[in-house]
Amino acid sequence: MNINRWLKLAVALPALIGSISAQVPAKPTSPKAASGAQPKQPTQEELIVMRDEKLALPVFKKANWTFDYDAARAESKQSGKPIFVYFSRSYAH
């Protein structure tokens, strides 16, 4: 594997790391409201908006990110490079 080509990608990492650091550690995302009532769950339409907002974040423009698992594996097979995966979520901010 050509490490130098990977190093170029590392340029984008500080931005990614900053973005990640700003996130809250994973916890169940359905905290009960102060009254004890269940919080309102987002609708499918709201979830789609949240997903699209996440995908539009500037951090994903700083390097050649793909959001397609099949495409990632196909490219990895072709290039012989491993896949670096950043798992995140869009349904909670």
Next chain:
Amino acid sequence: MLFCHLTTRVTGDKYPTLLSEKKGTGFPYLVFLDADGNLIAKAGERTVAAFQKSLKAIADIKTLEPKQKAGDNSVGAKLLIAKLQLGTIAYEEAKTQRAAISKLDASTQQELDQLLTNLEFSSSMQGPATKEVSAERQLAAAAMFEAGRCPDGQLATSFYSLVMTHAEATQNVKLYEQALNKCKQAIGANSPFQRLIEQREKVLEKMKASETTKK
């Protein structure tokens, strides 16, 4: 190859359970996968240097494993170092492989043994810490310390804390002081753990005073 997977809860989005399939339990979760989607390694510290180190280790494994399989035993140490850096080998297996490696230059030997020490300690910290287990861990850490096997990096603070807790419980002033000094060296002057160090220094003073009173 950079791939971001979003868990969206949007009905119809592909691979909604990919996170759990790749052994993730929370966000963010950073891993390296091969072209078939197999988990190669979890990413270590979230720094560019650690990322580069992981990539090098992955490349080393890819290059060295076929050589070792072909009978080239000279690559054993480098291969083991790469596996230890990626955290893809269990402690007992690593210990066995280390025992089979000889004739190392001083720098490789030091790097390999430090990584093995780190794995020894992190393995001993697995699982829930009951009161009994905590006492066992403190004792084991003290034994490692006295044998000269001290983890470094992110593990250092928890390691030296265990040694000092054991030394305090057994009123071993000498051990406490040695561990505190090593801890200071390991974490440096600008560490966020300075307050912990100050607290430990106060404990040491009390232990010394108590020892003097007894005499």
